[in-house]
Amino acid sequence: MAPATLTRDLPPTLGMTLVDGGADFAVYAGHAESVDVCLFDEGDTDGSTERRIPLSQRTHGIWFGFLPGVGPGQRYALRADGPWRPAEGLRYNPAKLLLDPYARAVEGEVTWDPRVFGHQVDDLLRGDDVIRSRLDSAGAVPRCVVVEDRFDWGDDRHPHVPLADSVVYEAHVKSMTRLHPDVPEHLRGTYAGLCHPSVVAHLKEVGVTAVELLPVQAFATEPEVARRGLVNHWGYNTLGFFAPHAAYASTPDPQGALDEFKGMVRLLHAEGIEVILDVVYNHTAEQSSRTGASLSWRGLDNRAYYRLDERGQDIDVTGCGNTLDLRHAMVCRMVLDSLRYWVQECHVDGFRFDLAVALGRGRTDDYDPDHPFLVALRTDPVLSRVKLIAEPWDVGIHGWRTGQFPPPFSEWNDRFRDTVRTFWLQDVGGQASGHDAGHGVRELGTRLAGSQDLFGARDRGPVASVNYVAAHDGFTIADLTRYNAKHNGPNGEGNRDGSDGNRSWNHGIEGYAESGAAPAELAAVEVVRRRSMRNLIATTLLATGVPMLLAGDELGRTQGGNNNPYCQDNEISWVDWDLQPWQRDLLRTTAFLARLRAEHPVLRQRTFFTGREVHEDRSTDLAWFDVEGLPMDSARWEDTGTRTLSMYLGGAWLGQRSLLVVLHGEASDGKVTLPSPPGLTAYELLWDSADEAPGEPGPPMAPGPVEVTGSSMRVYRALDET
Numbered sequence: 118m119a120p121a122t123l124t125r126d127l128p129p130t131l132g133m134t135l136v137d138g139g140a141d142f143a144v145y146a147g148h149a150e151s152v153d154v155c156l157f158d159e160g161d162t163d164g165s166t167e168r169r170i171p172l173s174q175r176t177h178g179i180w181f182g183f184l185p186g187v188g189p190g191q192r193y194a195l196r197a198d199g200p201w202r203p204a205e206g207l208r209y210n211p212a213k214l215l216l217d218p219y220a221r222a223v224e225g226e227v228t229w230d231p232r233v234f235g236h237q238v239d240d241l242l243r244g245d246d247v248i249r250s251r252l253d254s255a256g257a258v259p260r261c262v263v264v265e266d267r268f269d270w271g272d273d274r275h276p277h278v279p280l281a282d283s284v285v286y287e288a289h290v291k292s293m294t295r296l297h298p299d300v301p302e303h304l305r306g307t308y309a310g311l312c313h314p315s316v317v318a319h320l321k322e323v324g325v326t327a328v329e330l331l332p333v334q335a336f337a338t339e340p341e342v343a344r345r346g347l348v349n350h351w352g353y354n355t356l357g358f359f360a361p362h363a364a365y366a367s368t369p370d371p372q373g374a375l376d377e378f379k380g381m382v383r384l385l386h387a388e389g390i391e392v393i394l395d396v397v398y399n400h401t402a403e404q405s406s407r408t409g410a411s412l413s414w415r416g417l418d419n420r421a422y423y424r425l426d427e428r429g430q431d432i433d434v435t436g437c438g439n440t441l442d443l444r445h446a447m448v449c450r451m452v453l454d455s456l457r458y459w460v461q462e463c464h465v466d467g468f469r470f471d472l473a474v475a476l477g478r479g480r481t482d483d484y485d486p487d488h489p490f491l492v493a494l495r496t497d498p499v500l501s502r503v504k505l506i507a508e509p510w511d512v513g514i515h516g517w518r519t520g521q522f523p524p525p526f527s528e529w530n531d532r533f534r535d536t537v538r539t540f541w542l543q544d545v546g547g548q549a550s551g552h553d554a555g556h557g558v559r560e561l562g563t564r565l566a567g568s569q570d571l572f573g574a575r576d577r578g579p580v581a582s583v584n585y586v587a588a589h590d591g592f593t594i595a596d597l598t599r600y601n602a603k604h605n606g607p608n609g610e611g612n613r614d615g616s617d618g619n620r621s622w623n624h625g626i627e628g629y630a631e632s633g634a635a636p637a638e639l640a641a642v643e644v645v646r647r648r649s650m651r652n653l654i655a656t657t658l659l660a661t662g663v664p665m666l667l668a669g670d671e672l673g674r675t676q677g678g679n680n681n682p683y684c685q686d687n688e689i690s691w692v693d694w695d696l697q698p699w700q701r702d703l704l705r706t707t708a709f710l711a712r713l714r715a716e717h718p719v720l721r722q723r724t725f726f727t728g729r730e731v732h733e734d735r736s737t738d739l740a741w742f743d744v745e746g747l748p749m750d751s752a753r754w755e756d757t758g759t760r761t762l763s764m765y766l767g768g769a770w771l772g773q774r775s776l777l778v779v780l781h782g783e784a785s786d787g788k789v790t791l792p793s794p795p796g797l798t799a800y801e802l803l804w805d806s807a808d809e810a811p812g813e814p815g816p817p818m819a820p821g822p823v824e825v826t827g828s829s830m831r832v833y834r835a836l837d838e839t
Contacts, residue, residue, distance in 0.1 A: 128174070128181040131454065132219025132359070133193075133263050140187040140263065144217060145447045146417040147178030148207055149199040154184060155214065157192040157260055162225065164214070164255025169196070178418075178447070189372065192224065192260040193217070197417050201249045203236075206420035206429035208406060210235040213254045216357060216413040217261045218451055221458075222371035223360040225259035227402075227412065229340040232257040235411035242340055246407045258412060259356070262371040266462050268379045275466055276389050278326045280504070280527065280580035280663050281721045284711055285393065286325040287588055288668035289351070290333060290365045295691040307367040308333075308377045312384040320390060323671050323704070324711025327391035327504070329469055331589055333378070334394075335360040337402040340410075345609040347684040351589060353471060354402045354437070356412065358455040361463075382464050391466035393504055394459060398452045399475035399511065404438035405431050414441075421445050424478075432482070434475050434513025443476050443490045452476075452490065457499050467504025469529075474511040474518050483515060486523045495523060506583055520571030522581075527663060530582045532571065533564045537586050538620035540782050541652045542597060544760070545828045546622030548784035557757040561780070562741060562749075565764055567661035569725045578724050582662035586653045587670055590616075592680045594653050594670040597621040598646040599629055604678030607685060615681030624649070628678060645828070647673075647699055651706055651806040652780075652830050658710040659778055659832065661722045668692060671707035673700045702810040709804065709811040713832065718773050719766035732770035734796040740765040746790030746820065761787070765794050775835035776803075785827045793820040800833040 129141040146152050151171060158166040172180040187193075195217060199209030213235055216223065231238045232254045238244035291306035299315035310316065311328070320328065332352030342349055352362065366374030382392050403409045406419060407430065414422035424432040424440040431439045443449050459465045470476060479485040494500050509519045509528045522528055544555045563570055567579025587594045592603075601623045603615045624642045626632045632639065650673060657664045668674075669692040676682050682690045696704070714720045726739035741749040744761035753759050760782040768775045777800060779789055791800055802815035807826035817836055825831065 126176070128176050128179040131179070131451070132217060132221070133187070133261075135188065135263070135265070136183075139183055139185040141181065142172070142184050143179050143181035144172075144195060144219070144417065145179050145421070145451075146197050146199075147421050147447070148418050149180065149197045149209060151198045151211075152180040153196045154182075155194050155196055156184075156187070157194070159190065159192055161192065162256060164253065167255060178421075187263060189263055189265050191263040193263065194258070194260055195417070202429075203247055203406070204429045206406075206423075206425040208235050208411065208415055208419045210249055210411060210416060212251055213411045213416050214258050215411070215416040216259065218357075218413055218417070219359055219454070220261035220357050221266075221359050222262040222264045222363070222375060223259050223335040223357045224262050224363060224371050227259065227337045227356070227410070228257035229343050229410075230257060233410040233412065235416060242408070254411075264372045264375050268376060270379075270383060270464065273383045273386050273464060275464065276326070276386060276391050278389070278391055279723075281723045282715070283326045283391075283663050284324045284658070284714070285327045285329050285583065285663060285665040286320065286323070286668060287329045287331070287395075287665055289331045289589070289690065291350075291686070292690045293668055293692055296688075297692075297694050304367050306365070308361075308365055308381040309367050312381045317385070317388050317390070321388060322708050323666070324708065324715060325390060325666075327393050327466065328385065329393040329395060329506075329665070331395050332397055332471075333362050333365060334358055334396065335362050337412075339402070339404065342684050345684070347609065348686050349684060350686040350690055351683045353397050353683070355397045355400075356402045358398070358451065359458055379463055386464070391504070392464075393467040393469055393506070394465050395469045395471060396456070397471045398441060398443070398455075399472040400435040400437040400439050400441060405433065406439070407431075409438055422448055434478065434482075434511045434516065435472050436512040440475055443488070444480060449490050449493065453493055453497065453500070456494075457497070460499055460503055465503075467506065469506040469508065471508055472511040473507035473509060473522065474516050475513065478513065482513070484518055484521070486521060491523060495525065501525065520568070524575050524577050524581070527581050527583050528572075529588070529665075530564070530568055530571070530584055530662065532560075533568060533582065533584045533660070533662070534586055535620060536560045536564045537653060537656050538597065540780070541649055541656070541828065542622040543620045545649075545782060545784050546624070549625070555757050555760060557755070557759045558762040558780075558782075559754045562754070562762060562764070565656070565660045565778075566739060567722065567725055573725060579661045579722055580663055583665050584657055584660050584662040585665040585667070586657050587667040588665070589667065590681070592619055592621055592678075593667060593674050593676055594650050595646075595673045595675045596678055596680070597653065598649045599623055599627075599675065600678040601627060602678075603680045604628075605681050607679065607689065608681060609684075615679075619680060622649070629675070643699075647703065647809065648806055648826070648829060650703060652828065654703075654707055655710050655804075655806060655830050655832075656780070658707075658714050659720055661720070661726075664714070666707070671704050672696060673703050699809065705810050713803065717768070717776055718771070719768040719776055731767070732796070736767050736770060736795040738767050738770070740767065740792075740794055742792040744787075744789055746792040761789055763789065763792060765792060767794065769796060769835070777833040777835065779825070779831040779833070781825045781827070781829050781831075783827055787825055787827070788822045789825050790822045791818075791820045791833065797835050797837075799836040801836055802831060803834050804832045806830040
């Protein structure tokens with residue numbers, strides 16, 4: 118490929134493109150008056166070797182040029198000059214070194230001092246955002262690094278696991294293996310550690326088909342977090358949309374970090390496990406223009422990259438200080454280019470979009486399911502073929518949009534989360550404490566059947582519902598059973614951060630060993646807590662839709678009651694692999710339930726149930742029964758005191774085994790009558806949440822009354838169906 122010519126109608130590809138004799142480079146800075154590429158020697162952290170190359174060509178707001186002699190390993194950054202008119206959203210400052218938005222590797226960290234701010238601030242990083250700073254930031258910001266895309270993928274193939282067959286596992290790269298005893302010390306907490314054979318074996322034991330990784334794009338710690346002596350551990354503070362986070366690599370070499378990420382994907386693919394990235398395109402690490410730094414996009418074209426009001430200030434619908442403006446063609450292009458890069462060059466299998474409503478806010482600032490960005494995703498020949506999962510809310514007006522994303526999106530189903538927590542924890546806890554104000558089973562039935570009320574339109578099907586009870590944001594499943602209130606003191610925010618609406622139940626004792634309860638009392642409570650954990654996991658894995666587990670929930674992992682450990686890169690967040698016997702039992706239970714799901718197609722519906730007769734014996738694909746084994750009628754559905762529900766999943770008409778799932782939400786033991794659907798003569802008990810670990814199937818038994826443990830769940834398989 119020849120170097121860029123002196124005159125051209127269209128600029129080269131954005132970012133750094135290696136060509137014979139050097140590199141073509143292009144960057145969007147639509148309101149800039151000049152842009153320089155700044156080259157640095159390896160190891161230069163103070164800017165002493167800086168060499169500036171002005172970009173002399175400009176087309177459609179894109180500055181570009183040929184950089185002779187630039188090759189792999191070259192460290193570089195940018196400087197842009199132009200108007201400083203904050204009231205108009207223009208904040209150019211040539212004293213600030215800026216990252217290339219398309220950089221494939223980022224080396225170094227941000228030093229949070231006055232040098233990185235485009236406006237003047239004091240040592241506490243407070244100041245007047247109107248006065249332009251003259252401090253040079255070269256010694257306080259990271260560098261971009263030129264890397265090659267070459268990689269030996271061998272015969273790598275995307276697993277392409279159907280959504281209906283998927284079990285998603287939300288995991289943090291570092292937290293997953295930082296304490297894993299089988300992973301070599303130098304690989305713990307890294308991309309290489311995540312694909313270690315012991316970790317892969319665990320994922321496969323639990324039935325995982327896709328790991329959904331918390332952000333792995335380059336990110337930075339917020340200045341206020343750094344001042345508290347903490348770090349951004351989760352990664353929802355993006356610094357580079359094309360670069361893997363270097364700290365998760367076992368090597369300091371930027372090229373090696375990229376190759377290590379790709380190697381992780383290749384090895385997971387070889388085991389049939391997909392890789393889904395949690396991506397943050399709603400805001401960046403620059404935070405608000407009034408208080409935030411000038412690290413990349415703000416210094417290149419603040420008015421284009423961010424949503425601003427008529428005073429040039431950020432419109433924040435993310436709660437993080439700024440909002441990327443995907444109404445702008447170049448911003449939309451950047452995000453699409455980034456997504457395609459991770460699919461085509463890094464072979465990832467899909468994305469979970471953080472605060473996805475922010476990506477679909479149109480000209481009126483309201484959410485539009487036909488927003489150009491969402492349309493582009495749906496029609497792109499590459500991106501429309503991978504898994505797309507929306508977190509269907511942001512913090513702006515009318516920001517809760519569960520069920521309103523277009524196909525082929527799936528969505529995190531917060532209604533499932535809240536309903537299941539309410540049934541197994543809040544309502545049972547109310548009964549146990551003598552303050553019974555139950556919610557019945559009507560919504561529970563809707564969630565178990567795939568949430569057709571939310572996802573029935575536009576032929577989306579139940580696979581549009583990602584069913585979960587716990588995620589990174591909130592209590593773990595174990596902590597849902599141990600804490601009534603959040604305990605976020607270590608975060609340094611006076612316990613004001615994190616949600617107060619947890620729908621948890623501590624089973625009468627707050628916490629665990631720290632509660633001070635008598636050992637015998639605590640041991641008795643722990644028995645019930647473990648049953649509650651099993652109920653929550655089982656409901657997630659057996660409901661219709663796409664189940665998602667939080668890493669470590671299968672081990673009973675605790676965060677000590679911290680429901681927002683975004684800044685805790687320590688034992689609060691790391692998965693502890695030193696398991697007690699009860700944790701091994703919980704792991705076996707989770708693995709058993711995942712196998713049950715994989716072995717029984719009636720648990721993996723691709724279309725919604727009809728409830729109508731589907732066989733000549735008058736059986737239905739789905740039937741609901743009450744505690745007496747009778748079909749649920751409207752009175753039972755509407756009765757908020759109804760606490761027991763049996764779900765019969767009919768499969769005989771398709772040549773499959775039928776299953777009966779019994780959910781007994783009474784706090785006390787009781788009797789449930791197993792129903793007699795058409796064609797059924799006997800059941801066998803496959804699993805009972807009252808048992809600490811799964812056992813062998815029970816003997817055949819006729820329909821009729823059975824004793825059940827308080828707050829428990831059972832799964833029966835139909836026998837001798839005619």
